[in-house]
Amino acid sequence: MSGDSVRYTIDEGRIVSEIIDGEAIIINLANGYYYSLDTSAAEIWGWLQSGRAISEIVSAIRRRYDCSSADPEAAVRALIGTLVTDDLVTPCPDAASPQGLEPLGEASAEKSPFRAPSLQRFSDMQGFLLVDPIHEVDDRGWPHTKPGESPTSRG
Amino acid sequence: VSLPPLTADASITGSRGRSRPSTYFDELLARITKAGRRIGFVERDYRIAGRPVRLRCMGPAPVATLTRAFAHLVSHPVDEPMLTVYLSDGGVVDLPPFPWDLPNNTPPAGSEQETGPLVYVRDERVDGLFHLAGASLSMIDHASRVAVLWTASPERVPSYERAAPLRAILDWWGRDHGWHVVHAGAVGTEKGGVLLVGKAGSGKSTAVLACLGSGLWYAGDDGVAVGEGPVPLVHSLYCTAKLEPGHLRRALPHLTALLEGSEESYQGKRMFFLDRRLSAELSQGFPLRAVLLPRVTGAERSTTRLVSSATGLLALAPSTLFQLPGARQDRLRHMADVLRRVPVHVLELGSDLATVAPAIRAVLADATR
Numbered sequence: 001m002s003g004d005s006v007r008y009t010i011d012e013g014r015i016v017s018e019i020i021d022g023e024a025i026i027i028n029l030a031n032g033y034y035y036s037l038d039t040s041a042a043e044i045w046g047w048l049q050s051g052r053a054i055s056e057i058v059s060a061i062r063r064r065y066d067c068s069s070a071d072p073e074a075a076v077r078a079l080i081g082t083l084v085t086d087d088l089v090t091p092c093p094d095a096a097s098p099q100g101l102e103p104l105g106e107a108s109a110e111k112s113p114f115r116a117p118s119l120q121r122f123s124d125m126q127g128f129l130l131v132d133p134i135h136e137v138d139d140r141g142w143p144h145t146k147p148g149e150s151p152t153s154r155g
Numbered sequence: 156v157s158l159p160p161l162t163a164d165a166s167i168t169g170s171r172g173r174s175r176p177s178t179y180f181d182e183l184l185a186r187i188t189k190a191g192r193r194i195g196f197v198e199r200d201y202r203i204a205g206r207p208v209r210l211r212c213m214g215p216a217p218v219a220t221l222t223r224a225f226a227h228l229v230s231h232p233v234d235e236p237m238l239t240v241y242l243s244d245g246g247v248v249d250l251p252p253f254p255w256d257l258p259n260n261t262p263p264a265g266s267e268q269e270t271g272p273l274v275y276v277r278d279e280r281v282d283g284l285f286h287l288a289g290a291s292l293s294m295i296d297h298a299s300r301v302a303v304l305w306t307a308s309p310e311r312v313p314s315y316e317r318a319a320p321l322r323a324i325l326d327w328w329g330r331d332h333g334w335h336v337v338h339a340g341a342v343g344t345e346k347g348g349v350l351l352v353g354k355a356g357s358g359k360s361t362a363v364l365a366c367l368g369s370g371l372w373y374a375g376d377d378g379v380a381v382g383e384g385p386v387p388l389v390h391s392l393y394c395t396a397k398l399e400p401g402h403l404r405r406a407l408p409h410l411t412a413l414l415e416g417s418e419e420s421y422q423g424k425r426m427f428f429l430d431r432r433l434s435a436e437l438s439q440g441f442p443l444r445a446v447l448l449p450r451v452t453g454a455e456r457s458t459t460r461l462v463s464s465a466t467g468l469l470a471l472a473p474s475t476l477f478q479l480p481g482a483r484q485d486r487l488r489h490m491a492d493v494l495r496r497v498p499v500h501v502l503e504l505g506s507d508l509a510t511v512a513p514a515i516r517a518v519l520a521d522a523t524r
Contacts (some may be wrong), residue, residue, distance in 0.1 A: 014486045027472065122473070
């Protein structure tokens with residue numbers, strides 16, 4: 001499978017996000033970082049959420065925007081690289097295309113120039129999380145003992 | 156008083172069915188009601204977010220420490236409150252054997268009772284939050300509309316629990332009724348008000364307290380409930396405010412009297428119960444008309460400027476979500492929905508704090524025009 005067809009997963013137990021005013025706000029509940037994505041980055045984030053591959057995203061951008069002075073593929077790869085590095089998305093090479101998806105990105109008669117997506121990272125909540133971490137017990141229920149660990153060794 | 160010891164009890168070694176949060180809650184509640192039959196309950200009734208709530212305190216200690224913040228919401232008893240909360244402590248009830256899978260870095264109980272890791276548990280019926288160092292446990296049973304706040308010792312209740320009692324329980328309960336607790340202050344009139352949003356040190360409390368005496372009523376300085384709908388309602392939860400005493404004397408000298416009878420809070424701040432001197436200026440809530448993001452500036456006069464809803468969400472959501480666990484995607488969506496419905500302004504706080512209330516009034520006038 002080529003890199004272009006890789007899809008990405010988002011751990012919804014750890015990552016929450018919302019798109020508002022065309023911007024995406026993403027919060028990593030595990031490490032305290034949070035992010036603001038501008039309009040084009042938010043659009044890409046929305047596509048990643050719905051299971052789109054890089055090739056689909058780049059094609060959609062070419063249909064919708066004037067890319068004469070920009071390289072959308074490099075821009076998309078750079079953004080996704082940051083999202084992977086920051087543990088917001090995880091490559092899922094074996095993921096199939098989700099069923100029922102409409103073709104991405106209707107062609108625009110008047111294309112606006114493509115702007116490279118940008119992301120801002122904020123770390124001011126990290127101290128808060130270090131002082132008051134929240135450990136959420138997952139769906140395995142509780143208690144659960146980590147493999148190889150005896151219950152009495154905990155704590 | 157310390158946390159219950161970790162033992163090789165069957166509930167820890169893996170009898171998962173016995174150790175579900177709802178099972179644990181049932182066992183805890185049984186212990187509390189049994190002890191209550193022996194020592195009796197002191198009951199207090201309130202209207203919180205417009206709904207009847209009964210606090211059943213085991214003895215006088217929880218009344219003194221955990222009900223003060225609700226003084227402005229006191230109500231007549233009703234036959235069937237929509238939420239009953241048992242306030243108990245380690246002096247009268249021991250917790251059932253502790254089944255949580257504790258993090259490895261768990262500090263000893265009481266080592267720093269204001270901070271430290273939280274363990275959040277849930278199942279289809281129950282939410283629970285254990286503050287390990289502060290040794291307090293909050294649990295709610297959504298099905299029976301009964302909750303428990305247990306603290307290890309009535310003498311050592313963390314200041315956050317005295318200033319903003321039952322915060323987690325009220326947020327979980329609010330989820331059943333279409334509102335959530337957000338990290339914000341709020342002032343307004345019966346026609347409408349504003350949320351003041353920002354992290355610690357942004358000027359929320361200063362701006363809120365600067366409005367006292369202006370005709371804008373106080374609904375909270377650090378946590379309020381906000382509902383859903385076309386015109387979201389703000390519900391006051393607490394009549395407390397917190398400020399560093401030197402800052403209060405310098406910035407708001409006319410409020411210095413609040414320091415009398417104030418209590419020690421966290422990080423050098425003092426905690427005031429505003430019902431003692433300013434009960435006429437306390438609001439139970441109002442329709443939300445705008446969201447303000449205070450910023451301390453070097454200017455003399457306070458001014459406002461419109462910003463995007465996304466800017467508002469960036470200010471409101473992280474600190475709200477990191478304070479309380481549970482349903483965090485839903486809560487983020489709720490905050491975004493609220494911010495789509497009202498304008499968001501930066502409130503540039505001037506050194507002349509008498510200009511804060513007029514600036515807020517101008518925003519309210521614009522929003523309701």
